[in-house]
Amino acid sequence: MLGIKLERKSEQPLKRQIYAQLREQIMDGQLNAKDELPSSRELAKTLGVSRNTVGEAYDMLIAEGFAISRQGAATQVAEGVSVKKGEQAVIREKPSQAYTIKADFRTGRPDLRQFPQYLWRQFLHKASMETPSELYGYTGPQGLPALRTEISLWLFRSRGLKINAEDIFITSGATHALHILAELLCGKGGKVLMEDPCHSGMLQTFRKKGCLIEPIPVDNQGMMTQYLQYKDPCAVYVTPSHQFPLGGILSAARRAELVRFARENGVYIIEDDYDSEFRYSGEPISPLYAMDQQNVIYVGTFSKSLFPALRIGYVVLPKPLHRKWSDIRTYMDVQNPIFEQAALAEFMRTRKLDRHIQKMRRIYGQRRRVLLELFKEAFGSGWTPYGDAAGLHVAVDFPGIQFDEAFRKGCLQNGIYITPVEKHCIVREAHQSKLLIGYGHLEHDEIREGITMLRDAMDSMI
Incomplete structure (x- = not known):
């Protein structure tokens, strides 16, 4: 009856199979508006199932508006629910050519073969066993307090930065941080001054958020700050400690000039501390943030120092931006997964990060x-x-x-x-x-x- 075929060994319940096949016939126009469906007793007998099973299938159709039931009358197909299948447009994509990379x-x-996976799994297990039940809920957009504390201590050990943990906000990596900062500082049509050349991924992040880009040339001393002449920028993006891709260090004179420019024009500098922890002649370069904590937003990530799939980064935000950042993050994705944050906090507390780096x-x-x-x-x-x-x-x-x-x-x-x-x-x-x-x-x-x-x-x- 009605062409319904049941798969009795399927994991899908029989009532849902009946409902799905009837809904398909209604949408495709095989059953028309006001057509009467068989009584639940009649259909149950034909299909060899209980009357309750058919009744539950009909209830789903009625609840979703595909059928109408009136006391004393047969269940009927509702009006205006037919969506006949049309010819779908065929989109032919050019096949991408696969190459064998030698x-x-x-x-x-980073070399992921060197990462202590067994040790990391131990920290994850410890985090899952010891995380209190209240942290299983929504913990807020700022991040796990223990991790923010360890990041502040680590930045003091490795960069000489004195940062309050309350100014640190956890992200899902540096790119995620730039998505939020583009919305927070610029909005669509805002102008960002960027190094040229720069990381193409970060460039596209700003562009896809609707930002206008003004390129600033780069030489072997980083951004050529004498070209900072554009009016009404909303932010300056810079990688001063190890410029990507040319690798220069922004000189002290240019750092001072950049800070003066930011103060005079009332704009924020977004400092991306791109892989500067791996420096092979001397200590890591002191961040631009050390010169100005009011106009510099410091962005860091653990993708290079640990592994990219971790997806944990952070920003150090000036206090005037805290509330707006929290609002944006709350309605974007709320927070990072809690267990990875807890595991990383312990990894840092026990100095495993320091030794690995x-x-x-x-x-x-x-x-x-x-x-x-x-x-x-x-x-x-x-x-x-x-x-x-x-x-x-x-x-x-x-x-x-x-x-x-x-x-x-x-x-x-x-x-x-x-x-x-x-x-x-x-x-x-x-x-x-x-x-x-x-x-x-x-x-x-x-x-x-x-x-x-x-x-x-x-x-x-x-």
């Missing part, structure tokens, strides 16, 4: 030295490394050579993943001779093999 020089990739600083520093030595062997003196000895990548300049999109795709076809600096430029053609070489995730033999492949590719394409 030399992976992607930037911003110390260990990785040695490993990455050695890999950088190996990379530069192998580059010298492969390319002689026809290249120049850019930036400070820090981070997980190095920018390399080959004067007289142009690395364009065709070169990048040619490398992909040869199994090499590499990024020209041009890909991160707002104004094109200023850095065509530079490549970005990520090495943090590569062992020495992988670096050697990759550079050999890159040299052969350059010989064949250039």
Whole structure:
């Protein structure tokens, strides 16, 4: 009856199978408005199920408005609920070509093989066992107090910053922080002054929030602050301790000029402390925040120092922004997962983070030295490394050579993943001779093999 077929071994209850098939027939016009449905007794007998099962299926149809029931009358199909199936538009997407990557020089990739996963699982287990029941609810947009306290202590140990834990707000990474800051400071149509070149992902974050971008050129000392001449900006985005992608350190004079500009124009500086904890000649650079706690918003993340999937970052906010940040975060996603925050707080309290960063600083520093030595062997003196000895990548300049999109795709076809600096430029053609070489995730033999492949590719394409 009505073409209903029941799958009695299915995990879906019989009443829901009956309901779903009747609803499909009603929506498709096989059952028309005012058509009477069989009595529950009659349909139950035909299908070999209990009358209650059919009654519950009818109740679902009535509750959702697909059927109407009146006392003393048969259940009827409701009016205006038919949605006949039409021809769907076929969208043909160009298939993406898959390449087998043998030399992976992607930037911003830590060596996850070195992370103490077993230890981390212990901290997660401890957090799940010891977290009090009241923290299983909504804990608010600022983040776990214990984690904010440990971050403030860690910033004092590692950067010399004296920060009140109440000024720290936990995020789901640096990109998430920029999404909120773009809405908080700018709104659609607000103007952001950005380094050029800059991280293309961060650039797109601001653009997708409707911000207008004014590029400020970069040299080997970071943002060229003499070009800060634009009127009515809502924020300045800068990576002063290890500029991405060229790796320069913003000089003291330029830092002072940037702070003066922010104060005179009443704007906030967004300081992204991009992977500056991995510095291989001396201590990490003191953040710009140390010069001005009123106009600088400090953004940090644990994606590079621990692992990207952790999705925990933080911002240090001036007090006038606390309430508005909390409002935005509350109606965006409320909070970060509590167990990861608790585990990270304990990881930091027991100094496991400090020791892990110390260990990785040695490993990455050695890999950088190996990379530069192998580059010298492969390319002689026809290249120049850019930036400070820090981070997980190095920018390399080959004067007289142009690395364009065709070169990048040619490398992909040869199994090499590499990024020209041009890909991160707002104004094109200023850095065509530079490549970005990520090495943090590569062992020495992988670096050697990759550079050999890159040299052969350059010989064949250039």
